[in-house]
Amino acid sequence: MRQLALQIAGNQARVWVFGSRLNESALGGDLDLMLELPEPVDNPVLIATKMPAQVSRVMSGRKVDVLLNAPNLMHLPIHDIAIKEGIML
Template structure:
């Protein structure tokens, strides 16, 4: 996994601040592969409660994490009871690493 301990802690803290203590964050995509280079940060945020305005929530979290990572591009996918499950969720759950 190509994230250092400082960035992992920051991502987890930001998730708790924005989504609550029950938020779980998984890193997936190219950053999981230690042999890869570059790439954006792909995160799945799993929630047990419904999300209002998921697009806005996802964008806000992405910006906050990007700032904590000195401008690195961050893509965020939300999983919550009121949101449709898409193939990207299956990929993130199957291949992702829980932070």
Template sequence: MRLTSKQVTGIRCIIRELAGEEATVRLFGSRIYDDLRGGDVDLLVELPYPVASPALLAARLAGRISRFLDERNVDVVLAAPNLLRLPIHEVARQEGILL
């Protein structure tokens, strides 16, 4: 995994602050592979409750985390009971690393 422990802690704090204590986050995509270089940060944020404004929440999370990671590109995929489940959710769950 190509994130430092400080970065992981910061990401988890931002997720809890904006999405709630019950939210979980997984890193997936190229950043899980130590032998690769570059790439954006792909995160799956799972919530146990419905989200009223998912696009707004995803944008806020991505923006705050991007600033924390010195403007690195961050993609946030949300999973919640009221949101459509897509193949990307399963890939992120199966291959992702729980932060």
């Protein structure tokens, strides 16, 4: 996943896994990822659609949600949760 993120979002991207997939006792089905980008993003929609599609293919069709965190995008509480509770790959 990290390699896919670097290909799609650039070498400075950091990838976080967060949400129910981190809890082994939970039966969460989807994979929640956050891409943290140090530079403003010109086309966030392209990244937010390309990344889950490619990760889903690698993971045999598992549903993947991607959250973007970049200086020019709105910062939401979910970004803080992803960093606090997630694991950086």
